[in-house]
Amino acid sequence: MKSLKTKISSSNIIVIAITIFIVQIMVYIAIKEYYYSNLEDTIYGQIKISSDFYNTYLSSNTVKENIFNDNDTFWSNTDCRVQIIDLEGNVMMDSSGYISKDRILTREVKAAASGDTRGEANIYQNENNNEKIICVAYPLSFDTYVDGILRFSASTEGIDKSIKEILFIIILLGILVISIASTISLFISNSIMKPLKLVSVGAEKMAKGNFKESIPNYSKDEIGSLADTLNYMSEEILKNERLKNEFISSVSHELRTPLTSIKGWAIVLESSDLEDKEEVREGLKIIESEVERLTYLVEELLDFSKLISGKITLRKEVISIGEFTQDILRQLEPKLLSRGIEVIFEDLQIKPIEVDKNRMKQVLINILDNAIKFSPNDSKIIVKLVEDEKYLTISIKDYGYGISKDELPHVKEKFYKGRNINASNGIGLSICEEIITQHGGLLKIDSELQKGTEVIIMLPRGDMR
Template identity: 45%
Template sequence: MFLKSITQRLVLSYFIVILITVSVLEVFLISALDKYYNNNMKELVGNQIKASADFYNNYFSSSSLEKNIEDNADIFWKNTNAEVQIINKDKKMLLDSVGNFTEDKVEAEDVEKALEGKLSSTTAKDKATGERIMYMSYPLMSSGKIEGVLRFVTSLSEVDEITKRITYIFASLGLVVIVISSLISIKISNSIVKPIKEVTNMAKRIAEGKFNERLSIHRKDEIGTLSMAFNSMTEEILKNDKLKNEFIASVSHELRTPLTSIKGWASTLKTGQLDNKSEIIDGLNIIEKESDRLTLMVEELLDFSRFISGKVSLKKDYIDIRNNLLYLEKQFTPRANRQNINFTVRLQENMSLIFADENRVNQVIINILDNAFKFTPADGNVEMTCAEEEDSIVIRVSDTGLGIPKEELPHVMEKFFKGKSSMSKNGLGLSISREIMELHGGTISIQSTYGEGTTVTIKFPVNKEGEKA
C-alpha cells in the first residue's frame, strides 16, 4: 500500500530499522550462547576423556587393551556419565558401555584423528530420536604407541534445551523492545510531523489571505528555523501587500491629477469660450505636458510588468559609455540652469567598452539624474563622474540634496516602495534600475546622509576579450 502520510513513512522506517537491529542482535547473541554452551560441553567431556585415558596410560598400559577390558572395564567410565566405547587400532569396537556393539569397523572422523594421536570430536543427529549427539575420541597409549581409541558419546539435548529456552526469552524480550520502540517512534514521528502540519495549515491560511497569523516557535532545531523563516515570509508578504496597496493608491492619485487637468482643459476648449489665442495655446500645452506625464507613468508600469514577468529582452552591443554620458550632460544642463543647480560632469578618457543595451543604460542614468535634480534645492550641486576601476566602469552621481532617512535607505530600491517625501513618485524607478543592472551583470548601490545628500554608484563589468574581438 502506498503510504501518503509522512508519519506512516517515518514510523515504518523506524520499525524496519528497529526490527533489523533487534533481529541481528538476537541472532548474534543466540549464536554466541549456543557456541558457548557447546564449547563448555566439549571442554567438559574433553577433560573427562583425557583424565580416563591418562589414568589408563599411567597405570594399566602394561597389559594389553583386551586384557584390561576384561579385568578393569570400569576404569574407562568412572569419570563420566557418557556412553563409553573402546575401539582398537583396527577400528573394531571392543567395548560399549550401553551395549551398542557393531561388528563393522567404526568409520568416523573423530576416530581417524584419535588414531593419529589427536583429541577429536564430531556432532551428528541421532536418526532414531532426532537429538544431537557429540562423539569425542582420544588415543589410548602403551609404551608410547597407540593401542586404540577411547570414545565418549554424549547427548546434547540438555544444551539444546537451554539454548531453546534462551531463544524464547530473547525472542520475547525482542518483541517487547520492538513494541516499546515502535510506540516511541510514533511519538517521535508525531513530534516531527506536528509542527510541519502547523506550517502546512498556516500556508493554507495565508493562501486564503490571512497574513496576520504567526507560527508559535518552541524549538531551536530545523523545524524551528523553518517556522522562523515562515514567519519572516508572512511578514514580508504583509509588508509587500501593504506597499502594493499604497502603490496602487499613489498611482491612482497620480493618474487622476493629469487626467483631471486634461479633461478640464479639453472641456474648456470644447466650449469655444476662449477668445484669447495665448490662453488656447496654454491649455493645449498643459494637455500635451500632462499627456507626456501619463505616457511616462504608463511606460514605467509596462517596464515594471515586463521585468517582473521576465519578458525583457536586451539588445546588447559594445558601447563607449563616455558618449552616452556626454549626451546626457547636454540633456540635463538646461534643467540645471532652470533650477539654478551647479551641474558638473567629470569623465575619464579612453575607457574600455561595455557590452550593454544602450537604451536601458540611458534609462538607468536618467532615472538617477532625475532623482538627484528633483531632491536638490536651488544653489545645490549635482556631480556625475565616470572612471574605469579594475574590471568595472564605475559611474557615480552625487548631490547635495535632501538625502534619504536612515530607516528608508535599505528599502528605496524595493518594488512599490515610496518614500515619505512629497516629491517621491510611484516607487518604481529605482526598482526598475536595479533589475536592469542585474540583467547586465552589474550593480547599483546608494549611500546617503539625511539632510546632506546622496551618492548613487553604478558599476558595469568590462569584457576586455570581447572588446578586442
C-alpha cells in the same frame, strides 16, 4: 492514506524489531557455541586424562588383555558413555552394557585409528529418538603402535534444554524491548507531529489567503526553521501587497491628475469661440505636456514589467561613457537652468565600455532627474567618472534633502514610494537596478537626511580595457 505519524512510528518499530531479531540470532548462536564448546572441552579433557593414564600404565598389555583383566576403573568416574573400539571399528567394550555388532567407522574413530591425538569432536543425531550426541575419540597404545580406540560420547539434551530456556528469556526480553521502544516511538512521533501539524495548519491558512496569523514556533529544529520561513514569507507577501496597493493608489493619482487637466482644457477649448489664440495655444500646450507625462508613465510601467519578466534583451555597443554622459547633461540643461542648479562634471578620460546605450540613458536620466527633483534651487550636483581594473564607476552626488535611515534600505524596492512630497510612483530606481544588474554591475545609494545623496553605478569592465 497513512498519516506521517503512523509512517514514522511503524518505520521505527520495524527497524527496532529487525535489529532486535538480528541481535537475538547472534546471541543465540553465541550461547549455543559457548555451551557446545564447553561440553566438547570437558569431554576432551576427560578422554585425554583417561587415555594418558592408560598409555602410561597399561600400554604394556594389549587392549583386549586389559579389557579381559577388567582394567576399566580409570574411566568409571566420567558421566560420558565410554566405548573401546578396535582398529577395524568393532566395539570391544561399552560402558552402557550394550555392545553393538555394527562397526563404528566415524570421522573421529578413523582419525584416532591413524594416531591423531587432537581429539576431534563430532556431533551426530540418533535416528531413533533424534537425540544429538557429541563424540570424541583418542588412540590407545600397545608398546609403540595404536592397538585400539577410546571413544567418549555425551548427549546434548541437557545443554539444548538450557539453551531453549535462555532463548525463551531472550524472546521475552525482545518483546518487552519492542513494546517499550514502540511506546517511546509513539511519544517521539507525537512530539514531532505537534509542531508539524501547527505548520501544516498555518500553511493551509496562508494558501487560503490568511497571511496575518503567524505560525507558532515551539522547536529549534528544521520544523521550527520551516515555520520561521513561512512566517517570513507571509510577512513579505503582506509587505508586497501593501506596497502594491500604495503603488496602485499612487499611479492612479498620477494618472488622474493629467487626465483631469486634459479633460478640463478640452471642455474649455470646446466651449470657447477659438478667437482667443493665446488661450488656445496655452491649452494645447498643457494638453501636450500632460500627454507626454502620461506617455512617460505608461512607458515606465511597461519597461518595469518587461524587465521583471526577463523579456528585455540588452543590445550592447561600445561607447565613450564620457561623451555619452555629457550628452545627457546637455539634454537636461533646461531643467537645470530653471532651478539654478550647477553640474560639476569630472571626466578622467575613461576608456570605452560596452553597454546598452538606450537602457543606460534611461538609468542616467532617471537618477539625474531624481537628483534635480530632490535638490534645492541654486545648489550643485557632482557627476564623476572613475575606473579601476574591474569596474567603471559613475558617481552622481547631490546636496539636496537626502533620504532617512529607515527609508534608505527600501528605496530600490519595487512599488516603494518615499515620504518626500516629490517622490514619484516608486518603480524608477527598481528599473535602474534591474538594468544595471543585467549589465552585471551594481547600484549603490548612500544618503544622509538634509545633507544629500550619492548614487554609485558600477559597471564591469569586461574585455574592453
